[in-house]
Amino acid sequence: xxxxxxxxxxxxxxxxxxxxxxxxxxxxxxxxxxxxxxxxxxxxxxxxxxxxxxxxxxxxxxxxxxxxxxxxxxxxxxxxxxxxxxxxxxxxxxxxxxxxxxxxxxxxxxxxxxxxxxxxxxxxxxxxxxxxxxxxxxxxxxxxxxxxxxxxxxxxxxxxxxxxxxxxxxxxxxxxxxxxxxxxxxxxxxxxxxxxxxxxxxxxxxxxxxxxxxxxxxxxxxxxxxxxxxxxxxxxxxxxxxxxxxxxxxxxxxxxxxxxxxxxxxxxxxxxxxxxxxxxxxxxxxxxxxxxxxxxxxxxxxxxxxxxxxxxxxxxxxxxxxxxxxxxxxxxxxxxxxxxxxxxxxxxxxxxxxxxxxxxxxxxxxxxxxxxxxxxxxxxxxxxxxxxxxxxxxxxxxxxxxxxxxxxxxxxxxxxxxxxxxxxxxxxxxxxxxxxxxxxxxxxxxxx
Ligand SMILES: Cc1ncc(COP(=O)(O)O)c(C=O)c1O
Numbered sequence: 039x040x041x042x043x044x045x046x047x048x049x050x051x052x053x054x055x056x057x058x059x060x061x062x063x064x065x066x067x068x069x070x071x072x073x074x075x076x077x078x079x080x081x082x083x084x085x086x087x088x089x090x091x092x093x094x095x096x097x098x099x100x101x102x103x104x105x106x107x108x109x110x111x112x113x114x115x116x117x118x119x120x121x122x123x124x125x126x127x128x129x130x131x132x133x134x135x136x137x138x139x140x141x142x143x144x145x146x147x148x149x150x151x152x153x154x155x156x157x158x159x160x161x162x163x164x165x166x167x168x169x170x171x172x173x174x175x176x177x178x179x180x181x182x183x184x185x186x187x188x189x190x191x192x193x194x195x196x197x198x199x200x201x202x203x204x205x206x207x208x209x210x211x212x213x214x215x216x217x218x219x220x221x222x223x224x225x226x227x228x229x230x231x232x233x234x235x236x237x238x239x240x241x242x243x244x245x246x247x248x249x250x251x252x253x254x255x256x257x258x259x260x261x262x263x264x265x266x267x268x269x270x271x272x273x274x275x276x277x278x279x280x281x282x283x284x285x286x287x288x289x290x291x292x293x294x295x296x297x298x299x300x301x302x303x304x305x306x307x308x309x310x311x312x313x314x315x316x317x318x319x320x321x322x323x324x325x326x327x328x329x330x331x332x333x334x335x336x337x338x339x340x341x342x343x344x345x346x347x348x349x350x351x352x353x354x355x356x357x358x359x360x361x362x363x364x365x366x367x368x369x370x371x372x373x374x375x376x377x378x379x380x381x382x383x384x385x386x387x388x389x390x391x392x393x394x395x396x397x398x399x400x401x402x403x404x405x406x407x408x409x410x411x412x413x414x415x416x417x418x419x420x421x422x423x424x425x426x427x428x429x430x431x432x433x434x435x436x437x438x439x440x441x442x443x444x445x446x447x448x449x450x451x452x453x454x455x456x457x458x459x460x461x462x463x464x465x466x467x468x469x470x471x472x473x474x475x476x477x478x479x480x481x482x483x484x485x486x
Contacts, residue, residue, distance in 0.1 A: 092241050182425075202367050210366065232320065264296050285315055319347060353424055357427070453468060
């Protein structure tokens with residue numbers, strides 16, 4: 039089981055610019071005027087510290103699990119057993135062959151080189167996908183972005199959105215946190231939450247920025263499934279001094295394993311809109327909606343097409359491209375996600391000026407340019423290959439999980455409380471009260 043800025047580019051285009059570039063850099067090498075006494079220097083040395091925020095950030099549980107398993111694997115092997123980490127959602131299948139073909143082709147094709155280095159960083163119109171060694175457009179390769187626009191329209195009912203390719207859904211989320219959050223604002227997550235979301239918020243603005251709601255079982259309307267506590271959220275949003283900037287949902291959920299019904303997603307979205315709060319939805323498991331809770335007509339997994347909603351997607355799960363680190367996010371062009379060039383405003387009858395509105399798209403490009411600059415072009419080609427294989431390919435693979443899913447749900451029936459199993463690849467069961475036995479069982483097996 040397997041379980042540019044443009045001026046910077048210009049610096050290299052003429053000798054004069056090059057001189058400017060060199061002189062600016064040598065200025066920055068000049069020794070700063072020194073007013074510090076040696077005792078101050080000493081106290082600085084004594085104070086090598088890491089940030090308060092990173093200290094408040096959870097330890098990465100997947101990494102911890104890997105360490106524990108590595109420590110004990112040998113013992114288990116000697117007993118003829120194997121040990122698997124269930125801490126990370128990993129599929130057992132390989133990526134589509136088209137992904138590998140596109141990558142191989144890019145590495146072996148040299149005659150299609152596009153020497154136009156200064157691609158437009160917003161939409162990259164002059165960039166060729168074959169130049170895998172070059173930086174690419176910040177938002178993503180145009181071929182991939184336009185293929186995704188089509189996919190999003192057909193499969194997710196997202197009709198007019200701005201797309202940004204990221205190094206996985208995790209980077210997409212971090213981009214959102216860095217773009218939306220102030221140091222003193224708060225972000226809502228619902229327990230049980232996806233640990234990296236909480237870690238992203240903690241490392242940005244500390245633990246006090248994380249507001250945790252619970253998941254509640256809605257007996258009447260939603261057949262007892264666990265969904266985020268809407269009443270609690272309304273209370274929190276309504277508080278006079280609420281500094282909530284964003285609410286995060288994962289659908290289908292990790293680790294809840296719940297496929298949240300579309301009508302419930304709409305309720306949360308309306309609530310967030312009423313209070314002017316961003317809603318960030320992580321759809322990493324869009325292909326794993328086992329009960330079709332988000333299927334609307336011909337649309338297999340409908341997402342919220344609203345001006346305040348940011349949707350996040352990943353190629354890591356259904357297309358098994360986790361190691362390629364590729365995902366994307368979308369914002370609505372109807373609202374704050376408008377393109378920069380659409381921000382040209384009329385000053386007089388025939389004069390326009392560029393308005394540097396702090397809209398989401400412009401702002402998030404700053405984050406993108408600072409962190410990955412652009413996502414690996416090779417990974418983007420692998421993603422293009424996955425889109426060529428398409429949703430039908432992914433559906434077929436996901437269908438192979440059905441037998442195991444049903445068996446696990448059947449075997450958990452004796453438990454009084456089971457959450458999930460309807461989406462993603464997770465299910466949680468409340469263990470009987472004699473929890474000590476379970477702990478000692480784990481201790482015995484793993485000797486921790
Ligand atoms: C909810 C959720 N979001 C994001 C990720 C990470 O996705 P990616 O590999 O695209 O960064 C995972 C992986 O387990 C996940 O479960």
